[in-house]
Structures are given as structure tokens and as C-alpha cells.
Amino acid sequence: MANITCSLCDERACYLRRYSGQRFCRRHFIEYFEKKVKQTMLRYRMLERGERIGVAVSGGKDSLSTLNILSKLAEKLDLDLHAILIDEGIANYRAATIKQAKRFCEELGVPLTTLSFKERFGTALDEAVKLSQRNACTFCGVFRRKLLNDAARELGCDKLATGHNLDDEVQAIVMNYLRGDLERLVRLGIDAGSEQLVPRIKPLMEMPEKEVALYALLSGIPASFEECPYAQDSFRTEVRAMINRLEESNPGIKFSILRGYQKLLPYLKSYQAKALRSCATCGAPSSGERCKACMLLEELTPSA
Numbered sequence: 001m002a003n004i005t006c007s008l009c010d011e012r013a014c015y016l017r018r019y020s021g022q023r024f025c026r027r028h029f030i031e032y033f034e035k036k037v038k039q040t041m042l043r044y045r046m047l048e049r050g051e052r053i054g055v056a057v058s059g060g061k062d063s064l065s066t067l068n069i070l071s072k073l074a075e076k077l078d079l080d081l082h083a084i085l086i087d088e089g090i091a092n093y094r095a096a097t098i099k100q101a102k103r104f105c106e107e108l109g110v111p112l113t114t115l116s117f118k119e120r121f122g123t124a125l126d127e128a129v130k131l132s133q134r135n136a137c138t139f140c141g142v143f144r145r146k147l148l149n150d151a152a153r154e155l156g157c158d159k160l161a162t163g164h165n166l167d168d169e170v171q172a173i174v175m176n177y178l179r180g181d182l183e184r185l186v187r188l189g190i191d192a193g194s195e196q197l198v199p200r201i202k203p204l205m206e207m208p209e210k211e212v213a214l215y216a217l218l219s220g221i222p223a224s225f226e227e228c229p230y231a232q233d234s235f236r237t238e239v240r241a242m243i244n245r246l247e248e249s250n251p252g253i254k255f256s257i258l259r260g261y262q263k264l265l266p267y268l269k270s271y272q273a274k275a276l277r278s279c280a281t282c283g284a285p286s287s288g289e290r291c292k293a294c295m296l297l298e299e300l301t302p303s304a
């Protein structure tokens, strides 16, 4: 950085926001970040006073930063926060992140509920992968989504907050475009409207991943930066690399992708005509006769 002072004071800058040209010192970066997250929550009407909010925590920078900001708002908005952690059963990875999440929840005084694939489904993710040809992320995504919703319902939460950042959102949008998966594309931006699904909020959805990482670091949040051992071979990894290359040469393109998608949403709503039914096996909302979790579980159960 040629000019190394903060745009707002005389302190040394630690971050240049390329798409706006602003430079921030530590204090002003934290202030900017928290203010922008609060504005996002306000704009999308994510919170109501007095609500009970389930917060999905994994021990990573995104979820712990989300919890940190929500806990700063909790008193003012009379929020009742409950952290929810899902233990998928991934050896040499999850145990360390669980420890970090527990520690941080204790620090903030937020109660934590842990649910595991093994206890709830009888199979840890590592075992499921050995029993099937499927990609680990397919099981992980479907089972985690189901358990998070179950936990939020069991705890009586009004909303479920997740740590998805701008990069996660944009990757999901582009992946669904590329696969031509309109159903998932719609689901990303519109609540299914089923009483059985706890509405989801994503307070960091407009914050680039790089900024979330810096926020966690500068705020002293004990987040894990370890990557899941299954992350390497996913389609998402390729899409992420492609979008990051585009952002390098066209600063701000991630925001353009998100805004373009939001403009498209009202037209996509008409596609959401397929009403959700109840899964014939577990009763959870499903677009088919049985939900994806039940179909995957059946694949893992040896037939009698």
C-alpha cells in the first residue's frame, strides 16, 4: 500500500478495501465491519426484538464472528441466543474446532447444544463415506441442514443464524447457475414457507470472506482456520478459484453477482410453485415423497 495511513484517522492502515479505495486501521476496520453487518440485518429485517435466535457454530471464523456480533446486539434487542454445533464425525479435524467453539461460547456466556451425526443418524460422516460412492459433502450438507433445523426447533428458536459470507453466497449462486439447478437457486434466496423449517438468517451475507477472516483475527476471536479434509475435491473449490480470479481483475464482481441474483429473485419465485410436502418417513418438508436425508440414510443401511 503506497499510502499507509487509515482513511479516517492517522493510524497505520491494515486493510485496503479495493472496490472502494478506503483504507482502515484496526479500530476503524472493526467499526466498519460491525456497522455494515448491522445494516445488512436491518435492511433484510433479519431480527425482531425479543426473539430466540439459534446460531449455527462450527468453530470457524464465519460462525464465531456471527456469534460475536449477535452477542453484542443481544442485550439491546433482548435476544435470547443459543449456539448449535453439529459434530459430523470427521477425524483429525472436527475435535479441535469443537473445542474452540465451546471455549468461545463460554467466554460470551451463550449456551451451546451439540448434536452429532453418529447419535442422530447412527453413522459418522467418515463411516458414511466408506459405505458409499458419494462425495462427503453431499451427506454432510443434507444431514447438517436437517440437524440444524431439528435443533433449532427443539430449542424453540424463532430464527436460525448461519455464518455464510458473501463468497459462500456467490459460490452457491454460480454453482447452481452452472448446474442449471433452478430449484436450489430459488431456495437460496427464498424461505420455503413451511412451518417445519425455522427461518434462516445470514448476517454476514454481504461481507467478503477476506474481511471476515480479518475481523476474526483483529477481534481476537479464537477461530480455527483449518480446512476440512474433504474440501479439496469439491466442485465448489473450482468455482471459488474462478470467482476469485475474476474479482482480482474486476474488483466488486462478487457484489454484482449477488445483486444480479437478488434482481432475478422475484421472477424466480414463480418457479417455486412446487409446493413442499411432508416426507413419508420422517415428516420433514420435502419436494418429493421422501426427503433427501431419509433417502441418503437408506443408502447407508444394509438391506435385511
Ligand code: SF4
Binding pocket: 136, 137, 138, 140, 141, 228, 229, 230, 231
Ligand atoms: S467440506 Fe467438509 S465440512 Fe464442508 S460440506 Fe464438505 S464434508 Fe462437510
Ligand SMILES: [Zn+2]
Binding pocket: 006, 007, 008, 009, 010, 011, 024, 025, 026, 027, 028
Ligand atoms: Zn483509523
Ligand SMILES: [Zn+2]
Binding pocket: 279, 280, 281, 282, 283, 284, 290, 291, 292, 293, 294, 295
Ligand atoms: Zn425424511
